[in-house]
Amino acid sequence: MPERIVIVGGGFAGLSVARRLEKRLAGSEIDIRLVSPTDYMLYLPLLPQVASGVLPARSVVVSLARRLRSSSFVPGRVIGVDLDRRRVVSESITGRSEVLDYDRLVLAPGSITRTMEIPGLREYGRGMKTLAEADFLRDHVLGQLEVANATTDPDERARRCRFVVVGGGYAGVETTANLELMTRAIARRFRRLDPSMVRWHLVQHGRRLMPELGERLGADTLAVLERRGVQVDLGTGVVGAGDGRVDLDDGRTLESETLIWTAGVAPNPLMSRLGADTAKGRLVVGADLAVPGRPEVFALGDAAAVPDLVTGGDAVCPPTAQHATRQAPIAADNVAASLRGGTPREYRHHDLGLVVDLGGSDAVAKPLRVDLTGLPAQFVTRGYHLAALGTPAAMARVAGNWALHGVGGANAVRLGFLTDTSGRLAEFEQTDDYLTPDQARAAAEAAVAR
Structure with missing residues (x-):
């Protein structure tokens, strides 16, 4: 046998x-x-x-x-x-x-x-661990911009244009960086929206971003995000979430319809x-x-x-x-x-090192303990991803879609299958x-x- x-x-x-x-x-x-x-x-x-529309789901x-x-x-x-x-x-x-x-x-x-006993987290938080979660998140973010463009209520517009990401590790930083580029590009196409209305907040409990990369690359990453207008709150945690709000441990409440939870696995x-x-x-x-x-x-x-x-x-x-x-x-x-x-x-x-794609020409990488930023880091980062995919077909799909995105930019189209499902953590994390x-x-x- x-x-x-x-x-x-x-x-x-x-x-x-x-x-x-x-x-x-x-x-x-x-x-x-x-x-x-x-x-x-x-x-x-x-x-x-x-999630940011650079790559279609089936290519990864x-x-x-x-x-x-x-x-x-x-x-x-x-x-x-x-x-x-x-x-x-x-x-x-x-x-x-x-x-x-x-x-x-x-x-x-x-x-x-990895979730915590935070009131409202499972009901209102959105993850970035599965393919479905990434697609759902993209539709949700695009939907928020569309509703913000349609509404005449300035408070609602501000709430829907504010996005909160929790977690300053690789997933949180890359999600924030890539989606910020997408939303800023798409906001220019709406008559009632201006890119300055779109606000991204990255909340990190620790005092540094991606501490595994070292102090220098963490500082370089912070500089890239802040240059793009991302509000980075270090040494800050989330203590609660509700319908249209995120509560921080420093007493602030962020009015937002989007809480993206990437605080570890x-x-x-x-x-x-x-x-x-x-x-x-x-x-x-x-x-x-x-x-x-x-x-x-x-x-x-x-x-x-x-x-x-x-x-x-x-x-x-x-x-x-x-x-x-x-x-x-x-x-x-x-x-x-x-x-x-x-x-x-x-x-x-x-360990061969770590790579972080910040979207566009921005990246940070530490191959073989060598600190890289900008285009050299992006070259190493994308080369590593292509090699890790392991099959010629997957490599070709990803490389081809990178090239198409570089020429055509972000595509503001929702998939349209999310009308009856919220896409929140409580539905995906069994x-x-x-x-x-x-x-x-x-x-x-x-x-x-x-």
Whole structure:
């Protein structure tokens, strides 16, 4: 009988593990099933450009069906795992529960938007973690400008032209920078609007933007945003949100219909429901990416606390696409070694640097610890994104759309499918229906009985 391998997650890590296992092991040896709620791998770093209309949604994804060869794609979301009986419980996109037995399990479900117990956040906040959220956000922002142009009430116009982004990390900065360029360009096309009416506020709890980039590049980023007219509030937090308002901890209330929440990510809740050790929600694994005491279970990417052998000490690898992509070959090789009796490898990777696209000709980058700004940084940033996409078709689509946007500029057209859905965090972040080990065992037995 072929060895049954279940891979949870179709992102950078999950897809790369499946692809490498297909190359390492013969089809008769293994039966790979990849479980993912979406049928594509999403390139998350380019989501701000989807929200700002620089890139169409389909250009930043890679089809799982086109990349997988002998593996089976299971459209669903894993909500529970029975580690003792080696069973995975998946909720299909049809709503049915399905059970998958495994001999080896690879956990790479990624992360979700990190939310806090802030009144009104889930009801009024909008995320930037999924493709749907980025498209919904674009429609919402365009809709606000259209309503602002149509209204005769100056207070309503000001409220709809003010946009608040929470989080001074990469996602928050890139979202603010790219959408600010789009709204300023589009405002010029409306008779009753002036670009100066459009106000963007970036709220950051810390004292610096993107501290991982260092003080100099953080200051350069701040200078770019302020030169464009973005109000950056450092050392400030959000304490509440409501219909048409955002409350800050310094006593101010910003009248706004748009609260964009990008204040970090959290590991997929599945990790804390396995009955195994976790560190800040991430599943604890060894440097070989195997779960201690469970040599048949491997975890990687955002959901795994992988020891950082380069930094040393108690450090773990940060939840970035760079680490997820490079952990995948190690995980796949170790799965193969566990089946063939080979020697496992340890994950060790020197960080290649970080890149941040601020839209237009503006960017900051730190490749191999070299600080870059402006056009050189933009060249490195976009070159890195193209290389990371991994397929010639995806590279061509993204490069072609960059060229079209450079010639034609922003396109102020809503998709028009958002009339009955708000697109807020409460609708997109399904975090409350994961199962404990006992619940997973009961659900699996019930599904098998059916």
